[in-house]
Amino acid sequence: MYLSRVELDPTRRSTMAALAAPQKLHGAVESAFTGERRRRLWRLDRLGGRLYLLLLSEDVPxxxxxxxQFGTGAAAETRSYDPLLQRVEPGSSWQFRLTANPTKCCKDPKAPAERGTVAAHCSTKYQKQWLLDRAAKHGFALREEEFTVTRVQWQHFAKHGIRPVTLLAVTYEGVLQVTDPEQFRALLCQGMGRGKAYGLGLMTVMRGGN
Structure with missing residues (x-):
């Protein structure tokens, strides 16, 4: 696996258009690869007043x-992700950042057999609970007082220029502890939740905590 980073120029017209319509960045990410089309995880990060595109992929992009199209002119950076994955051990603590789409399924009580509609969790309480509920199956433990929601942003755009799409992007930051290394590595490589094509679901980590 490889983790790449590109600094974006938010003052460029093309970048502003892509920030308003995440499918444009999705297309740019896919165009960085040849061969079989696969779902790659990516995310926009704001660090030190700068804007970056992060991309996780099986191949070097x-x-x-x-x-x-979107950058400042600085070259992209790519490094192997495998050394980090190999350091994932039971009980190890990591600082994490995740931008995800926390949702719930709402069923009509008058039609319990029908498939429910998907709705976003709009309050911080339920956004945090969404992540807490998914921690165990993804191989980590998390305490409510050790993480927070740092950013919430609605995304409204038209898929293929026709079908309207609305997503809530919620960024979490904090400290977690690994309970199952295999499941946790799978999370890091495969992501969590909905909206992966639009920059959601990628968790990144660095050693931290106790």
Missing amino acids: ELSGVVE
Whole structure:
């Protein structure tokens, strides 16, 4: 696995358009690869007043097109993700950042057999509970007082220029502890929740905590 980073220029018209319509960035990410089409995890990060595109992939991407279209001119950075994955051990603590789409399924009590509709969790309480509820099956433990919601943003755009899409992007940051390394590595490589094509679901970690 490889983790890549491209600094984006938010003052460029093309970048502003892509920030308003995440499918444009999704297309740019996919164009960085040849061969079989696969779902790659990516995310927008704001660090130190700068805007970055993070991309996790099985192969080394060709990101010159992304740099040319949306970047500052600085070259993309790519490094192997495997050394980090190998350091995931039972009981290890990690600082994490995750931007995800916390949702719930709402069923009509008058039609219990029908498939429910998906709705976003709009309050911080339930956004945090959504992550707490999913921790165990993804191989980590999390305490409510050790993480927080740092950013919430609605995304409204039209898929293929026709079908309206609304997603709630919620960024979590804090400290977690690994309980099952295999499940946790799968989470890091495969993501969590809905909206992965639109920059959601990627968790990144760095050693931290106790």
